[in-house]
Amino acid sequence: GESVGLHLPTLSVQEGDNSIINCAYSNSASDYFIWYKQESGKGPQFIIDIRSNMDKRQGQRVTVLLNKTVKHLSLQIAATQPGDSAVYFCAENASVQGGKLIFGQGTELSVKP
Amino acid sequence: NAGVMQNPRHLVRRRGQEARLRCSPMKGHSHVYWYRQLPEEGLKFMVYLQKENIIDESGMPKERFSAEFPKEGPSILRIQQVVRGDSAAYFCASSLSRDRDQPQHFGDGTRLSIL
Numbered sequence: 001g002e003s004v005g006l007h008l009p010t011l012s013v014q015e016g017d018n019s020i021i022n023c024a025y026s027n028s029a030s031d032y033f034i035w036y037k038q039e040s041g042k043g044p045q046f047i048i049d050i051r052s053n054m055d056k057r058q059g060q061r062v063t064v065l066l067n068k069t070v071k072h073l074s075l076q077i078a079a080t081q082p083g084d085s086a087v088y089f090c091a092e093n094a095s096v097q098g099g100k101l102i103f104g105q106g107t108e109l110s111v112k113p
Numbered sequence: 114n115a116g117v118m119q120n121p122r123h124l125v126r127r128r129g130q131e132a133r134l135r136c137s138p139m140k141g142h143s144h145v146y147w148y149r150q151l152p153e154e155g156l157k158f159m160v161y162l163q164k165e166n167i168i169d170e171s172g173m174p175k176e177r178f179s180a181e182f183p184k185e186g187p188s189i190l191r192i193q194q195v196v197r198g199d200s201a202a203y204f205c206a207s208s209l210s211r212d213r214d215q216p217q218h219f220g221d222g223t224r225l226s227i228l
Contacts, residue, residue: 032214043204043219089155093213099146099169103155
């Protein structure tokens, strides 16, 4: 069954504020996680990934935090912009042989001008 | 520097017909994955292929669905005798290698509608 889940289906933030999107996983053996952004009518776009030997990883305006103790990861978007409006998915690479990503349900981020 | 290309973008079929979805991976990528997305849901893994080989088909329905990735040409996801429940968006992704920490890059999908 699914091992990745998201806390909230929707998140609304004011332009310029920081956004935090959360994700929980249940498999303590999970060791690689990816965040994707999906805009309407498009495919998922890779944002950032993190391995389990890291607690934090930063990209351009995005930071992913991984808490292995409580099996939780989050995506933080700094200075949220209207172009950030999309559905965000966390995904776990669940296959020992590689390949199989398990996606959460997604959080829809809406940015208010 | 083309990304993953999928066609057609939209496909309409009547119940009982066959649907063929095509995917060309990113240049240099030899690993292809197919996922299905129902409305308001996340993506569900279907199958993982490398050139001429099926690596993992644990997410594929046992009947009517098949996938291939020939030595030459795109990967094909084939659905025979389609039913209404097959209506979904089908996404293809590709990666450089089978390493678990290689990101998968997605195409924009084929939206399949069954009348």
